[in-house]
Amino acid sequence: MDYSLLEIRDLCKQYSGVANYLAVYHMNLSIPRGKIIGLLGPNGCGKTTLIKMITGLLAPSNGSVLINGMAPCAATKNIISYLPERTYLQSNMKVSEMVEYFADFYEDFSSERAYEMFNSMGIDPSARLKTLSKGTKEKVQLILVMSRNAQLYILDEPIAGVDPAARDYILKTIIQNYNPNATIILSTHLISDIENVLDEVIFMKNGSLILHDTVDGVREKTGKSIDAYFREVYVC
Amino acid sequence: MAWNLQSDRPIYTQILEQIQTRIISGCYKPGEKLPSVRELAAEANVNPNTMQKAFAELERSGLISTQRTSGRTVTEDTSMIEQLKNQMAVSQIQSFIDAMQQLGYSKEEIYNLVTKTLRGGNE
Known part of the structure; x- marks a missing residue:
């Protein structure tokens, strides 16, 4: 058991019908346990494609993803808690029904933790999702995802x-x-809001990894915040 | 006392300095038990690993120590705290002098101005 939590080797993704362009281009990455990592890059640089390959929603064109030494499968979904970029919740369900749904679906889900967070954010568990604002819906979804006891x-x-x-x-x-x-x-994209919380940052550009370092490492080397450095690297 | 973190310097260094300041100013008293890494990380809104790293450095310097069961406490060695306080004072004064010299003041002029200001007179 000497695997890192997430191991990505020579990973590529080419979407069919898009000749000569790889959404993810020969990526190598090793991620240990116990870290909070920011995946940063401009729109269309391959972040979501990479994420979908890690979660097993897309098949790689080349290379491999290993989570705890396993390729994405039912067992890895058990240890990954994933918040997609779009909502996938049923809009006519109540928040409390979603909690039951998640508790049913995931062994590692803590209803108690979810209700605690709904409470401190002032979200009414008896409200139906479709009656909530866009931001509140996002909060509900994030709370559900963070209430699992996942490894990744x-x-x-x-x-x-x-x-x-x-x-x-x-x-x-x-x-x-x-x-x-x-x-x-x-x-x-909200780098300045989160950079104090991160251990490490990964910068992607045109499907490739261009930087993987600690936040303090970047600040020490460049004398800039991650936010300022990002603006410099990706200047338009 | 709020955590005040600038964006262009390593977070770890700033956390370290601010805990030192809290100890020097008596906000954390000699021998007092410190809050946990997790509590302080949440309070400062920083990564727990960064807070942990700052604590490890404070331990290495002897300013805090870890009791096996009762968490971390500030040193009871008040002369050590006093020494750190002096060091920080000297470095504050040095950077003030540097800034004044950049404005074109001589050492003597700085001395006179500081004395005057301390006495509360402006003329």
Whole structure:
């Protein structure tokens, strides 16, 4: 058992019908346990494609993804808690019904933790999803995903539609639930909001990995925040 | 006392300095038990690993120590705290002098101005 939590080797993805372009281009990456990692890059650089290959929603064109030494399968879905970029919840269900649904579906789901977070964010569990605002829907979904006791959390744009105060609460929740055996990978454009919480950052460009370093490492080498450095690397 | 983190310097260094300041200023008293890494990380909104790293450095320098069962406490060695306080004071004064010299003041002028200001007079 000497595998890192996530091991990506020579990973490529070419979408059919798109000749001569690889959405993910020969990527190599090794991610240990106990880290909070930011997956950063401009729109269309391959972040979501990469995430979908890790979660087993897309098949790689080349190379491999190993989670705990296993290729994506039912067993890896058991240990990955994934927040997709779009909602997939039934809009006529109540929040409390979603909690039951998740508790039924995932062995590692804690209803207690979910209700605690709904409560502190002022979300009424008896409300139907379709009656909630876009930001509140996003909060509900994030709370459900974070209430699992997973080993790898993959959050695709988790805080984009959420107000700054709730963003702070979510980040605090992530810090407080921090578990040295679990890793969180989150993709976002709101870098300055989250960079103090991250251990490491991954920069992607045109499907390739162009930087993988610690936040303090980047600050030390460049004398800039991750946000400022990002603007420099991806200047348009 | 709020955590005040700038965006262009390593977070770890800033956390370290601010805990030192809290100890020097008596916000955390000699021998007092410190909050847990997780509590402080949540309070400062930083990664727990970063807070842990700052604590490890404070332990190495002897400013805090870990009791096996009762968490971390501030050192009771008040002369050590006093020494750190002096060091920080000297470095504050040095950067003030540097800034004044950049404005074109001589050492003597700085001395006179500081004395005057301390006495509360402006003329």
